[in-house]
Amino acid sequence: MAKATQSNALSWRDITPAPLVLLSGPEEYFAQRARDLLRRQLRQEHPDLEITSFDASEYTAGSLTVACSPSLFGEFKLIEVTRLEAMNDAFLSDGLALAAGGAEDAVVLLRHGGGVRGKKLLDALKAAWPVIDCQPLKKETDKxxxxxxxxxxxxxxxxxxxVTALVQAVGSQTAELAGACQQLMEDTTGTITAEVVEKYYGGRVEASAFKVADAALDGDAATALTTLRYALDTGADPVPLVAALAAKLRTLARVAGSRGSASLIAKELGMQPWLVEQAQRDVRRWTPENLRRCVQAVAEADAQVKGLSRDPVYAVERVVHLVATSVRSR
Structure with missing residues (x-):
């Protein structure tokens, strides 16, 4: 792989293997998407890919040289380095040497979350190697x-x-916005209209079905219930709130029952690979019994909020609490 000179930062969607790749900016969501995509690309070409990780703030001099050395069995390497914004002097020195020549039979993925620490190294990387833009989406047009x-x-x-309606409803965080897109794609067919967005996200600005479901599946019962109450108080319909929980649990259940690489599972299930990889991480916090119980409870709550219960608010509160307390702590 030759050097890839970049005059402008690339989108995470445009990441491709190169001896050195810099993920630059504070938006962790874009960095994770880029990291996942690069891993998939490399594993397709190198099934026996060897991954090594370093924290630049705790780096020991010479470690990069050792990691970049040819493997005894010839495996291709991906070396991921995080926290360049807090890099120590040893990493700065070794990083500058690596930036001058790159790595052979390896890709070194460098994550810098922002700030001026290591500016000399950043300048050297940006002058010679691909840079992936990980800046937050601040303008509505960008969202x-x-x-x-x-x-x-x-x-x-x-x-x-x-598009405009969705951004206005859930556009405060990039990960939340991406999750809302995925939910709409999973729960609907055909063209997404403003009416569809209104059905799922109408009546609230900050609180959303996605936020409630996200907090519940993170095991944060207090935040999930508080956000749920705010959403209901500002006019949210219980139906899409339960639908958001159902979508997330359905994804976990589908991935939990599949075997193989994330790319293979994604192809078999018709899902985006990054969503499969996220679900594979999340499902480790669930026992099969708890996951089955919550899937069943959400199905029952869905029927209740659609007319089988006289108190749909209680039904959604109860199922949110059940899901949040069924997740194992990190």
Whole structure:
């Protein structure tokens, strides 16, 4: 792999293997997507890929040289280095040497979350190697572009008015916005319209079905219930709130019952690979019994909020609490 000179930072979607790749900026969601995509690309070409990780703030001099040395059995290597924003002097010195020549039979993925620490190294990397832009989406136009790209990548159509409505409803965090896109794609068919977005996300600005479901599946019962109460108080319908829980649990259940690499599972299930990898990480916090119980409880709650219960609010509160307390602590 030759040097890849970049005058402008690339999107995470454009990441490709190179001897050195820099993930630059504080948006961890983009960094994770880029990291997952690069891993998939390398594993497709090198099934026996060897991955080594370093924390630049705790780095020991000479470690990069050893890690980049040819493997005894010839495995290709991916070396991931995090926390360049807190790098120690030993890493700065070794990083500068590596930036000058790159690595052979290896890709070194460097994560810098922001700040000025190691500016000399950053300048050297940006002058010679690919840089992936991991800056937060601050402008509404950038968020609109991101949403459109998510649906386009999944071969789904979304109307412009629906893009705007979705960004206005859940556009405060990139990961939340991506999750909302995925939920709509999983729970609907055909073109996404503004009416569809209104059904799932209407009536609230900060609180959303995604936030409630995310907190519940993270095992944070207090945040999940507080966010749920705020969502309900600001006019949210219990139906999409339960639907968000169902979508996330359904993804976990599908991935838990599959075997193979994330790319293979994604192809078999018709899911995006990054979502499979995230679900594989999350499902480790669930026992099969608890997952089955919660899937069943959410199915019952779905029927209750659609008319079988006189108190749909109680039904959704109860199932949110059940899910949140069924997750094993980290």
């Amino acid at each position: 609109n572009t991101f949403v459109s790209a998510e649906f386009r990548a999944a071969n789904r159509r979304i109307e412009g008015t629906a």
